[in-house]
Each structure stands twice: as structure tokens, then as C-alpha cells.
Amino acid sequence: MNELLPKLSTVPEGIHSPSDYLPYAKERLPPEIWRYLEEGSANNVSLQANPHAFDSIHLIPRPLSDVRSGHTKITLFGQTLAHPVILAPLAYQQLYHPHGESASAMAASAQEGQSCVSSLASQTLEDIISAAGQPLWFQLYWQENRERTLKLLQRTIAAGYNAIIFTVDAPVKQATIQLPTTIQPINLDLPAPFPALLPQQSQVFNGWMAQAPRWEDLAWLRDQTSLPLLVKGILHSEDAEKVINLGCDGLVVSNHGGRVLDGTPASLACLPPIVSAISGRGKVLFDSGIRNGRDIYKAFALGADAVMVGRPYIWGLATAGALGVAHIIRLLRDELELTMALTGTASIQEITQEKIQISRNQN
Numbered sequence: 001m002n003e004l005l006p007k008l009s010t011v012p013e014g015i016h017s018p019s020d021y022l023p024y025a026k027e028r029l030p031p032e033i034w035r036y037l038e039e040g041s042a043n044n045v046s047l048q049a050n051p052h053a054f055d056s057i058h059l060i061p062r063p064l065s066d067v068r069s070g071h072t073k074i075t076l077f078g079q080t081l082a083h084p085v086i087l088a089p090l091a092y093q094q095l096y097h098p099h100g101e102s103a104s105a106m107a108a109s110a111q112e113g114q115s116c117v118s119s120l121a122s123q124t125l126e127d128i129i130s131a132a133g134q135p136l137w138f139q140l141y142w143q144e145n146r147e148r149t150l151k152l153l154q155r156t157i158a159a160g161y162n163a164i165i166f167t168v169d170a171p172v173k174q175a176t177i178q179l180p181t182t183i184q185p186i187n188l189d190l191p192a193p194f195p196a197l198l199p200q201q202s203q204v205f206n207g208w209m210a211q212a213p214r215w216e217d218l219a220w221l222r223d224q225t226s227l228p229l230l231v232k233g234i235l236h237s238e239d240a241e242k243v244i245n246l247g248c249d250g251l252v253v254s255n256h257g258g259r260v261l262d263g264t265p266a267s268l269a270c271l272p273p274i275v276s277a278i279s280g281r282g283k284v285l286f287d288s289g290i291r292n293g294r295d296i297y298k299a300f301a302l303g304a305d306a307v308m309v310g311r312p313y314i315w316g317l318a319t320a321g322a323l324g325v326a327h328i329i330r331l332l333r334d335e336l337e338l339t340m341a342l343t344g345t346a347s348i349q350e351i352t353q354e355k356i357q358i359s360r361n362q363n
């Protein structure tokens with residue numbers, strides 16, 4: 001960890017909110033890498049819907065409230081975090097900064113928060129957790145079959161990761177997203193050769209989807225670990241119920257930042273029905289479109305138990321390495337604290353639906 005410190009870049013002047021980092025990150029990254037980060041899928045309808053959905057949720061000031069005991073702490077799976085901002089799993093972070101995932105994880109630890117490392121990390125999962133100096137969460141992608149998936153899971157557990165986020169919403173991609181070819185997923189074995197398809201067979205159904213996980217695989221995965229297991233990429237309340245009924249500890253309401261199926265509702269629009277279907281039987285995390293602390297407050301008001309943030313922390317990483325990520329987390333927390341203060345909210349538990357007004361035109 002210490003060897004990274006002298007190499008930290010500096011934070012630009014005049015930054016007041018995470019989005020102030022955006023122009024710096026854009027300027028520093030090669031255009032094809034910037035596109036890879038920011039792109040959505042197909043016509044980008046879901047990508048654009050995600051942040052806009054927050055505009056139809058309104059905050060009500062509650063002056064004269066006593067919030068002197070205020071704090072942003074939450075407890076998740078036995079761990080107390082100083083704030084509820086979890087770094088979402090984002091692939092190939094050395095595309096943005098040479099210190100990659102280690103820098104992000106270090107920043108999350110320094111800010112007394114949590115970070116989720118992608119299966120597609122560009123550094124070894126052992127190196128990342130050692131840079132973080134604390135247990136992290138691991139995002140698991142299905143590895144074509146149970147044997148290969150179990151091998152990766154066991155390696156993750158041996159390295160000290162303490163929660164598994166199983167992402168299920170991207171078995172095939174509609175996207176035009178092209179991964180820059182300069183980087184490889186270092187933690188994964190080479191994929192098995194793709195089975196040859198007969199001429200009448202479909203690449204999607206008989207190719208990709210033949211290697212994708214199904215509900216029975218989730219039931220199997222649940223039996224392979226006693227660690228908290230959450231399923232990421234759930235937008236339908238029936239699926240949310242199935243996840244919980246299979247014994248998982250929770251789920252992440254997410255449309256993958258608008259990068260997979262274009263035309264989904266904004267992720268935020270799917271949160272209330274899922275919270276109501278689960279009614280406290282598991283943790284409901286939320287991501288996609290969070291850009292400031294007010295958005296975080298709104299997600300909690302709609303019932304989230306914690307939030308994940310994606311692209312904004314990469315703007316910090318690209319601009320100033322670990323320092324930039326830590327600064328983004330701090331800015332989000334500061335904005336959340338200000339929102340709580342102005343709405344008379346002393347704790348995350350007090351952020352309820354009564355604190356907001358929802359416009360009818362919510363998408």
C-alpha cells in the first residue's frame with residue numbers, strides 16, 4: 001500500500017461535486033477508452049433514463065430539525081461502514097490508471113467504505129485485497145460451467161473476500177461496446193473453446209445462452225458458500241422473490257448502468273416494487289445513474305439498503321488515482337450529509353418515503 005503513496009496524482013482545483021471530475025477524466029483518457037467507459041447499449045435509452053429518473057423525486061426541506069447526532073453509518077452483513085457508498089464492480093480498471101483496482105479498493109478502505117472487485121479485474125484479486133488492507137466484496141461472473149465457477153469462487157474465498165455479488169444480467173450483450181484489446185481479465189482461465197454450431201443453430205440461444213447460468217445454477221451456487229450472496233442485475237419483482245426464496249442474502253437492483261438490454265426502465269423505477277416484494281427478507285442494493293449525494297438520499301427514500309456507484313469513481317481514478325477515488329467518495333458522502341441536514345434526517349434509517357415527493361411522470 002505504502003509504495004503507491006508517492007505516486008499519487010493530485011486533485012484538480014475547483015472540484016465541488018463528482019461530475020466536476022468528468023472533463024478531467026475525459027481529457028486524460030484516450031477517446032476509445034472514454035467511449036468504452038461512458039457507452040450504454042444500442043440507442044442508449046436506458047443509459048439516459050437512469051440519471052433522469054432521479055429528477056422526478058423531490059426533496060422536502062425540514063428546517064429547525066435537530067440533527068446534531070447525525071451520521072451516515074450503515075451495517076451490512078455484520079460490517080459497519082461509515083457511509084453507504086459502495087464502489088460497483090467495474091472491469092479492467094488499469095485502462096484508466098496504472099494502479100487500477102488496487103487504487104479504487106485502497107480509496108474505499110481509506111474512506112471506511114466498501115468496494116466490489118469485478119471478475120474482469122485487471123489485477124490479481126489477491127493483490128487488490130492486499131492493497132485494500134480489509135476484506136472486500138467479489139463480483140462473480142458465471143464461468144461457463146459449475147466446475148470452473150467453483151474454482152474461481154474458492155480462490156476468492158481463500159483470498160479473503162467476504163461477500164459475493166453474482167452478476168446475472170449480461171449473459172449476452174446488445175451493445176456496440178468494444179473492449180480495447182490492450183487488456184485481459186487476469187483472474188480468469190482462458191475460456192473453453194466455443195462449441196461449434198450447426199448451420200441452423202443460433203449463436204445466441206445455442207451458443208452464448210448454452211453457457212449462461214440458470215435458476216438451478218443459482219440454487220447450486222447458494223450451496224457452495226456460506227458467505228453473503230447477492231444477485232446483481234434484477235429488475236423484476238418476481239425474480240427478486242425467487243432470489244430470496246433460494247436463500248440468497250439480497251440483490252442489486254441494476255440495469256448495469258444501461259450497458260446491456262437497451263429499453264429497460266430506469267433502474268430507479270424498478271426499486272420500489274422490488275423493495276415491496278422483498279419486504280425486509282433480504283438486502284436490496286441499488287445502482288445505475290447515481291451522480292451525487294442527493295441521488296443517494298432518493299434511493300434510500302425508495303427503500304434501498306445501500307447503493308453502488310459506477311462511472312463517477314472511475315472519473316476520479318482516471319484523474320488522480322486512489323486520491324481521486326477517495327475524493328469522489330468523500331464528495332458523495334458530503335453531499336449526502338448536506339441533504340440529510342436540510343431534510344431533517346439524522347440517520348440513513350430515517351430516510352423514508354415520507355421525506356420525498358414523487359412526480360407522476362416518473363419513468
Ligand code: FNR
Pocket residue numbers: 036037038050088089090091118119120139167232254255256257258259287288289290308309310311312
Ligand atoms: C460495468 N459494470 C459491471 N458490472 C459487473 O457486475 N461486472 C463488471 O465487470 C462490470 N464492468 C463494467 C464496466 C464499465 C465500464 C461500466 C460502466 C459498468 C456495471 C457496474 O457494476 C454498475 O452496475 C454500473 O456502472 C452502475 O451504473 P453507473 O453508476 O455507472 O451509472
